[in-house]
Amino acid sequence: MPKIKAKKTCENIPKEITKYPKTDVILYTDGRRSYHYRVKKEGLYLQPPILAYSQGKNKYKIPDSYCVETTWGQGNNKQTVECSINYIREKPFFRVMYGSNFSEDVCSNTSPTAAANAIIRKLFPNNEKTLMSGIHLFGIHLETLKQARESKRESNSNIQLKQIKPIEHCGKSMIYKRQRKFGDQLKEQVQIEGAKIYGKDQVILKQISYNVKYMGFQIAYGSKDDREKEKKLNSIVQVIDQNYMSREGYRALAAVEPDLEREWIVSEQRLKITKNMNQKIEITLIKIFQLFQL
Structure with missing residues (x-):
């Protein structure tokens, strides 16, 4: 007899039940299993080529700065863990925290499934054959969060393009x-x-x-030594004066070389030097024609 394919009923269709973002709770179910998520940090999608994707046919985008509490199972098998994803050196780093007050953790820099299977071995050490989907544990597949991230990103981009x-x-x-x-x-x-x-x-x-x-x-971050800065400015003023460099010439040079001090800073230092010289060396002005009359 030919095999009869079971039709996909409405109960087996994956669905997300939530009022996010009014509430931070999302229930995901596909008829066979259910996951309860509490979103702590929505996260964001980085720009390509840094943005990473999950393995497999679905190729879900992997967010950065993302954190969620995931609860699954029933009765004695009910478990709650905290899952987070952060990009380190442009690669996603998957972390699952468990135990009392989430005091213990397992990590993976390869895939969410590697982290998920590692946590299963910790929680159920006597059941070595049990495997778990990292996509579902971390909630990477949640369409609700995907739409929220992309909507905010598009909105922010439009606002910035209009205003900047x-x-x-x-x-x-x-x-x-x-x-x-x-x-x-x-x-x-x-x-x-x-x-x-x-x-x-x-x-x-x-x-x-x-x-x-x-x-x-x-x-330049941090405060520089004032004495060193003044010494450098004095040297610049000296070089400019000895080589008869105009203000326009130095301004053009400073525009090409960002390490040079701005022209207005050099001009202020020249005025400061001039004032100090006038105080230390008295200069008396006389009229030449009066000398000839004498």
Whole structure:
């Protein structure tokens, strides 16, 4: 007799039951098994080519800065773990925390399924043949979260494109504000990502250089020694004066070489030197024609 294929009933169709984002709870069921998720951090999708995808035919996008509590099973087999995904060195790092107050963990830098099977061996050591889907444990497949991430990303991109004025149309004040804001946010992100890689060893950002279109920028972090800075400025003033370099010439050179001090800073130092010289060396002005009359 020919085999009769069982029709897929409505009960076996995967579905997500939730009022997210009004509530942080998502119930996923496919008729055979159910997972309860409590979203702690929604996460975000990074830009290609850093963005990673899951293995298999579905190729789910793997989010960054993502954390969720997952509960599955019934009765004595009911378990709750905390799953998180963070990109380290541009690769997703999968972590599952379990036990009392989630005090223990297992990790994997290869796949969510590797982390899922590792946690199953910890929770059910006597059942070595039991396997688990890492996609379901981490909730990577949840369409609710995927739509939320992509919606926010698209909304933020549209707002930024409408509001941000091209740099060539910005005044000096606006350019400086953007540079300062960019530097502050970059420093914050470096400290966050540095903690993931170096742990308690603090990463200190000293200096960065970058270009936006045809403009070069340089940001120095931390306070410099005032004496060293003044000594450097005095040397620059001396070189300019000895070589008869104009202000326009130095300004053009500083625009090409970002390591040089800005022209207005050099001009202020020249005025300071002049004032100090006038105080230490008295200069008396006389009229030449009066000397001839004498």
